[in-house]
Amino acid sequence: MSPTANFMQKEQTVAAALPWLADAALLEKQKSPPWLRALRETGAEQFAQTGLPTTAREGWQHTNLRPLTSIKFHYSTEAVKFDARKLPQKLLEQSDCIVLVNGQYQPHLSTIPDGITVMSLMEAAEKKVEGLEEYIVSLGDLQEAPLKALNTAYVRDGIVLKVQAGKEIRRPLEILLYNTGNSSHAPAIYPRILYCLGDNSTLTLLERHTGEGVYLANSYTGVVQESSSCLKMYKFEEESCAAYHFSFFSLQQHKDSIFEGFSCATGGQVVREEYQNQLIDSGISSSLNGVYLLQGRQSHDFAVLMDHFGPDGKSAQHFRGVIDDQARAIFQGKIHVRRSAQKTDGHQSGRALLLSDQAEADFKPELEIYADDVKCGHDAASGHLDEAALFYLQSRGISKAEARALLIQSFLNAALEHVTFAPVKKVYEERIRLWLAR
């Protein structure tokens, strides 16, 4: 390619990216610290250079964002109007709940347990909450993640949540991210969430992403887990069927900390959940598992990176997908073991059950290992329901529908069995049951 052609192409990318940054100037008028403004500018510049990822981009081969370009999304700095009665009920009876609507924190609808402080992101920035600037600015490579850059160009909404060192938060905490939009006014929502767990603290989170109508939810969640902390994070990706969901999850784990994550994905039209877990010190355990239940023309991409820096770390990824109609599931799981990460134990597994001839599953397992004393493995496979097993069950009097449900549930259980908090496991099982009976 000639230098001119290269330049022209770049110009085109910048031009194409501009509609996505059209409303970013609104933020200029907002009161915010200079470092935050500088950060937005960096985000916007970076995004303008790459634009939305195309299927030619590494890691994006199977997620097509083209449908996004035909919708005009609006960003707004105004307080969102909504009917509080329409918000969904909590998932658990015994829990506290934090509510965000279109990314905006709703303190009057939230209950915060002792030992936790929660602020909106802007409040935290104004109050100069310790470590916030450093954490938000050290974002990692924006160029590698265009949607993270886009989210950064709009950084304003969202919350900062801190758990005091030594606190064991017994009651599970639900984070409801409710989104609302319609096709004549489809909002683009860019929440940024920061969870900080102090030394020796524990927290169980249920992060529920849901809503109605057309919208784009492009979220960024940063998590810092100090030494010996324990976080269980259970996600429910239940976006509206017309919605687009792109979430980027970045976790920094310190010595002897434990992370147990799970995502049950049933919603959205085009969805990508990206996870980057950094096991920074020694003795860390990080496990991220999930199920996807897809139908219609849904497309869902789980892109997971377990990045081992310290020795004696343990990481696990178990994903199971049930794919119907013309839906498509993508699992890109990577285990990266750095030279310093001796005695790493890493495993990943991705399986899909295709319920129709047009359903599709694309798996890309990847191991990148620089340490010599490690135990790492992966497996990936997709297939159809076992007809012989179906008939065997039916021949014992079990109806075809029930036999199918039994086989699918047992298939999904290989991922679900890693959920150690029983009340949430029950909710997930109920979700699966409802999906099967749809």
Place this chain on the structure above:
Amino acid sequence: MLNIENLHVTVAGREVLKGINLSIEAGKVHAIMGPNGSGKSTLSYVLAGREGYDITGGKVAFMGQDLLQMAPEDRASAGLFLAFQYPVEIPGVSTTTFLKTAINALRKKRGEKELEPVQFLKLQKEKLTQLGMDPEMLKRGVNVGFSGGEKKRNEVLQMAMLEPKLAILDETDSGLDIDALKTVAEGVNNLRSPTRSFLIITHYQRLLNYIKPDVVHVLARGKIQKTGGPELALLLEEQGYAGFYGDGEAA
């Protein structure tokens, strides 16, 4: 109980059953013997309602109902049971879950109340002990990691728990040592009653020493070639199937 009339079945473009006539009365034990490939399993699968068989003629009545029109699960709730020649492995579904789901599905269809968990476990334990099975097996996936003999015992366990009206046993004896064979036979004999019938499919006469049949049929070349009493089984044991072979059949 069961009445098969002129049943013709084609599998993968080839006619395997070429006009089967067979009638089983309540309380009777019938045996079907025949060379390998003669269509014994095909007959059992067609009766149980497996897909992939082209029924080109004939009819089957079971308890006065048109069996061939019924879904497999409805045949089961009407009282038909097939002990598979090759029991299927179902990883991830424990044997207990499987048995409980099956028994409650049948009860529901018959308008009976589901079994209380305690009642179920008691019943399961009782039958398990009768069949000399290891309770550990119940926790494993259905038939997963079971030996050939364990799989066959598991079929008999299911039969004992589901209490069918007509049980078809497809080569339940094959691959069993003499002790296992006796246990399986005992399991069947315990269930014998004036209202329950059996169709025992076997290649060898051996099992029939322990389960006394009322009627013995020889199936070969897609048809019942001969019908007689228990003495017919002994005759076959002596003389083999020579004279009955057709294409693709072997001793």
